[in-house]
Amino acid sequence: MANYEIVDFNSLSETVQNLLKRATEVRERAYCPYSNFKVGCALLTEDGNKVYTGCNIENSTLSPTLCAERTAIGKSVCDGYVKFKIVAVVAHQENFTAPCGVCRQTLSEFRGSDGDMEVYLGKPSHDKVLRTKLSNILPLAYVSYKKDSILS
């Protein structure tokens, strides 16, 4: 059973279209001299009032590389926002790029009060968009003893 759908960019709400546009803009600032693979991310806070963006930031020793999603989360947490309703990620022109495993777990830490997060994967061309939810791409997420499980 498919756990995502492919939809037209134009069929999406203005809010989601704006997030995908913001992710595309910040993608241009990616610091990725090693992979040349630019990624942009935009997060909508749970109250719907703020958008935080991030791009990937690479390092010559590779492992300290920050993905676009974790860059955006770092910025927002510093401003006091720790719950997100929507995440939008834009990378390659031809293919949808889904968050890596580390970013899925990091996003899971900051999901909304409903225990989930809407996920939109776009392309710089803004034609088709992949729509899913964090719970679809990170089933059985790890939760510490301090937090409620998304399964409960």
Ligand code: THU
């Ligand atoms: N990357 C992201 O920014 N987000 C992801 O979820 C997957 C990978 C970046 C990290 C690295 O700079 C580049 O993509 C190539 O792997």
